[in-house]
Amino acid sequence: MNHAARTEHDDAVLLARLTPYLSDNDQHAVRVFGERLIEAAGGLAGLADYRLMVAYGGGKDSSYTVSLLRATQLHLAISHGCTFHLRIANMRHAGVADAVMANIDRAYHALALYGDPRVEMLVVDHRQIRPFERHLPFPSEVKAMNRFDVLMNGHRTAGDGRPTFCNSCNLAVADFFGRAAWWQGGVDAVVTGDSRKEQKHYFTWIMRLAERLGLDVEDCRRQGFRGLLQALDGIAQAYFIELLGDGFDAALDERRVSTGNASGEPAFISIYDLVSYRVDDHWELITEFLGFRFEELAFSFTESDCANPMLMAHLRGLKAEQVQGRSYDQGLAEYLELAQALMRKKEMPDRLIELALAPYADAAGKANRRALADSFARSAFDLDEEQLICMQFSPFVSQGRDLALYLSLRHPQLVGRLQDLHALLGGQAEDEVLGHWLGEVSGLPLAALRSLYRHAPIDFDSDASLIARVRAGDPHKGRIVRHDPATGVQVVELVSGR
Known part of the structure; x- marks a missing residue:
């Protein structure tokens, strides 16, 4: 059996297993999103070369999103004989427990992602990008950096929760997007579950912070996604200078936000209007089909x-x-x-x-x-x-x-x-x-x-x-x-x- 025939058969079997776990609204979302992707790719002729990225933290909401994208990929392959390339990027930090990696692994197996040439599953450990493996060791140097940031933020804020654990991590998320979206030729689009209103609010807040720091926000606005990352890089540098003080040049360089390159810029495609993030609406999909476990x-x-x-x-x-x-x-x-x-x-x-x-x-x-x-x-x-x-x-x-x-x-x-x-x-x-x-x-x-x-x-x-x-x-x-x-x-x- 040739690869195309085997893939077509496997796609049909998998989608038939997956579909009963999708609500009527989810199945509608799969069809509509598929049509949007065909349009974004410039028609069916461009679909096979169209590269889509989704960030996957391993939580319940992102597991649901990955399931819908996989269903869309299968739907297009069965309906049109071609489909898009899916990049799933998983950012890790020291607070990501092994149980999260186990949930991701179970989801990947359930969705038959391993071995599918149309899918790449990446683990991004700061500047190191590797194919996903269930027991991939977490780099000691990234753990040390996360530890240092927790301690410095914690001592400056008397251990207040969000600054201690989340501020540096949120800036690292921006760096993650810059690295994952441009890695090895980049992607055409990044899928987000945020509404356009949420995206605009976030963009405006970032630009206001950047403007108060004296950054050239007009230039950032003209550059779209790359401009947003450039603004965040400026904010990150100002943040860590304020946090660490003088004498930490190597640490500052290590915490720069990657801003991609001029070879291309991914579009942002929102599925907010198509989906429900109420976990009760897809409880069986998450817990039964994907095997998601809400462990300690x-x-x-x-x-x-x-x-x-x-x-x-x-x-x-x-x-x-x-x-x-x-x-x-x-x-x-x-x-x-x-x-x-x-x-x-x-x-x-x-x-x-x-x-x-x-x-x-x-x-x-x-x-x-x-x-x-x-x-x-x-x-x-x-x-x-x-x-x-x-x-x-x-x-x-x-x-x-x-x-x-x-x-x-x-x-x-x-x-x-x-x-x-x-x-x-x-x-x-x-x-x-x-x-x-x-x-x-x-x-x-x-x-x-x-x-x-x-x-x-x-x-x-x-x-x-x-x-x-x-x-x-x-x-x-x-x-x-x-x-x-x-x-x-x-x-x-x-x-x-x-």
Whole structure:
């Protein structure tokens, strides 16, 4: 049997298996989207050479999107004898657990993507792009970069959830698109589930940030997607200069956003008007056909492709317990309140909200979750609890403003060395033993600690800081009210998370 005949038969069998899991609306979307792609390719004659890319994080929504694109690819092949080339690009970072890779692998098997020459599945680990493999090792240098960014963001923001884990990651997503979309000749179009209104809002917000930084936004606007990436590269450089300070040229270069090249520019094709992202509308497709599992490290509150939100909850508990003189569970409860509000805002079904909150339902569950978060912090970021607690105190910023407090509560044996530590952090002295101790408790090299010492914590009530402006434009936050045992008064605090 020749390859074309075998492929045609396999396509028909697979689509026949897949179709019962697609709603009437999904099947309509497949037909309409297929027609749009034929038009975008300039007719059937250009379809076989048309290259389409979709970003796949491994979560429930992107799994649904990949399924619809595969169904469209099969539909066109069966209906017209030709179809488009599909590039599926998966960006990894340290917060992506192995359970997410397992979900991706099950989806790829279910959709018969392995071995299909019309499909390429890529894993993008920062600057390294490789074909997808279920157990592909995560590069140690990318893990180290992610770890460093978490610590530096965390120390400048006292461990606030979104800046600590998401700001650097979001800039890395922009770099990912620049690399994946132009890799090996590039693609003709990138599929997005965002509406045109959402795309415009995002573009406008980015350009406003860029303009305040003095970038040439008119030139960026003229260049479309590449211009957006150029604006984001400028924002990334300004962000990391603000975060890291002087003396980190190599780190700044490593964190540049790839802006593609002049050989071509992919179009953006939205499927927002064709699909429903209510997971209840395609529950059987996700859980039965694709074999998607909402496991401990593959589902954390609003995320089904990243375990970092679990760490955000853990950090809130540690702050309450170690810094604020309250209990771990009180801090945890505050974060769960925020997470539940965010899940309802995203219109997640009750069954998933209950699934996300169930592990925290009783004392044993909370203790187990704390242990799981501790274990994940160690495996994903090489961070132990002492280093996470140190981050909550942020003892090094503003010339070590809270260093005395940190030592008295966590390391009283070193209170007598306070002035020696100030001299070391301020660069007036060298002390190999104290330097080693600082590295152990903070997880950071001395050069980074000295940078923190020279910088103030981020004031989120001011828009003078780019880091503060980024959080101001982020909807993933809410106000919590807590009792301060030291003063006896209620404190209103703005907390961010996922």
